[in-house]
Amino acid sequence: MINITKDFDIWTRDISASTILHSLPDAVFITDPQMRIFYFNLAAEKITGFKSREAIGMYCKDVLKSGICETECVVKQALDTDKNIFNIETTIVNATGQTIPALVSASLIKDMTGKIFGYLYSFRDISFLKKIMSDLEISRADLTERNIELDRILEELKLTHIQLLQAQKMEAVGQLAGGIAHDFNNILTAIIGFGTLLKMEEKDDLSRSYISHILTSAERAANLTRALLTFSRKQIISPKLVNLNEIIRRLEKLLSRLIGEDIELSVILTDRDITVMADSSQIDQVLMNLATNAQDAMPEGGSLTIKTECVQLDYEFIKRHGFNKPGHYALLSVEDTGTGMDEKTREKIFEPFFTTKEVGKGTGLGLAMVYGIVKQHDGYINVYSEPDRGTIFKIYLPLIKSTIEEEKEAILPMIERGTETVLLAEDNAQVRELIREILTGFGYTVLEAKDGEEAIQVFYENREKIQLLILDVIMPKRNGKEVYDEIKMVRPDIEAIFMSGYDANIIYKKNIVEERFNFIPKPILPDELLRKVRKVLDKRVTK
Structure with a gap:
């Protein structure tokens, strides 16, 4: 049977309080009521850099040089009001001048009569804890930054995914359109060809009139197949060095007549060289289709502005808009003050056969042709629009640094017979x-x-x-x-x-x-x- 009371008596007789305090890992010292140190344990020596014999008799503030000692000791003030202190965070400066973060706790020491005998202080070096907290804070900040970067990457991936789906959809529709166009072209070749031969042989005016109607309708059908091929970027084009401003100037009067007198046309052209590699007839088609689209959006009249400028597209812009190559581009803007479009409509406007017009009022191929022509010219097209706020089409074509040679107008030769x-x-x-x-x-x-x-x-x-x-x-x-x-x-x-x-x-x-x-x-x-x-x-x- 173990006698705990007897063992404890032996333990307290052989082990002094000083021995216990010296074995603590925390710095402990005791001061008199005037804050002069009269006890200093081994851990205190280690933290402060003062030996016990040096520290004893010194004032607490001279040994610790702590932030809490800068004015009248707040620890002493708290203790004098009978409030013990637990884990106040502060700093001490040791004998070598090193600043050490620490937690301080303190309590009153009273004699049997209740009179204050002195103060007991305990300091704990929290340098390692501070380093861990600092590392955690850095890690947290780094994690936050990585999360922000991850969110940005996810947004970019989401945007890229949407752009990819749209591109795949347009490509699939384009391939379908190209296949349909081939079959139609064979049929139209026979209709137009035999119709033309029949018209050449026919002498009756009424019959010739009927044949002309047939040929006109067949030509309209041929234009539709060309539109399908243009949308799918598979129409054969003849690109040459052209001045974009010259194309617009040449077409300005025609566009003005096309949109009508109740729509004001403004043309603002850059004075810089704006040479691009393009099929001018295709660019004419782009401008006329966009002007027609603007006219339909302004039934009560309004204004149409065609503007050119030279821009440089950087990597960020290219990435944000789903383009391919940064560099110098000619920017062609076509802006109207019409009814505008909502987001749902904007997403579909370049799809073939999509139209907001009444049945029989449009083919839905006008903007699909614009899209195809721009893409076939290695360009990009964006549309900005809101309901009742108008619409802006922005077309980017690669700028070319070169001299344009003047073309002579071709004269069609007479059709000659042959025997070969x-x-x-x-x-x-x-x-x-x-x-x-x-x-x-x-x-x-x-x-x-x-x-x-x-x-x-x-x-x-x-x-x-x-x-x-x-x-x-x-x-x-x-x-x-x-x-x-x-x-x-x-x-x-x-x-x-x-x-x-x-x-x-x-x-x-x-x-x-x-x-x-x-x-x-x-x-x-x-x-x-x-x-x-x-x-x-x-x-x-x-x-």
Whole structure:
């Protein structure tokens, strides 16, 4: 059986209070009522840098040099009012001049009569704790900064995702539009071609009038297919160095008549060089479509402002707007004071066949064409609009530093007859029949083939007679380029004209445009075909 009371008596007899205080990890010292130190433990020596024999007899403030000693000791004031002090944070300056953060606690020491005998102080070095807290604060600040950066990255990813979905949607619609346009072009080639031949033969005025209506409607349909190809960025364009200001000046009067007298047109052009690589007819189309769109948005009249300026797009701007390349751009702004658009409408305005007009009042292809033309010119387009606040279209086209050469107006040659033999390879029977009728009507001999392999066979049977190849780009068995390459090996002097209703992307892949081959797009107009055939054959004779 353990006798706790006896053990405690032995312990208190052998171990003094001083021994206990010296073993504490906290600094402990005791002062008299005048704040002179008369006890100083080992931990106090370590923290303050004073030895016990040095500190004893010194005033507390001279040893600690603490912030709480700067005026009359607040610890003493609190203790004198019978309030013990616990964990006041302060600093002390040790004997070597080092500042040490510390927590101080203190209590009164009274004798048996209740008279104040002195003060007991306890100090704890919290340097390590402070360092941990500082590190935690830095980590917290760093974490906060990282969270802000993460939020920014997430927002950018969200924006990029939206832009990617929009781009994929537009690309998918564009591919669909390109495929539809090819089939339509074959049909329209037959309608326009045979209609033109019929009109040439018809003598009755009423019948000729009916045929003219048919041709007009077919041409409108051809314009729709061109619009679809333009939207999908697959219409073949002829870019040249042009001055954007000159295009606007040339078109200004036409635009003014287009929008009507109740809309005021203002043109503000930069005086700086604003040369871009563009197909001027396509830029004309952009301006006319935007002007028409503005007119529809201002039924009661208003103002339309067309403005040009040179801008530099930095990386931040490019990233924020989903563009690709920073650099110097020509900025074309078209601003109206019309009804404006809400966000839902803005998101769809460049989609083909989307329109806010009444049924029968629009095709919904005007702004889709604008979008396609701008993209095909390596440019960007943004729209800014709010309901009842008007609309601003901003188009960015890459600036080019170069000199523009003046173009001479082309004069169309008279359509001449011919006697040469032409090999025609076309898989569409109606188109093949049309071209045969057009060419034979002007004196040419036409040998036909319905696919690539048959074309090569017909050539070998008539290799010395044939002076010209007219080849569809995409045909069964062998495409037009493959047919041409094989025939060229046998007859290096042979010339060819390629034709297609497919989009430019397929034509580029077949290396037609790049190699500067003769090309004629569908739907084919009889006059255009006859001039092209005569030009190529005459060039061959010249060679």
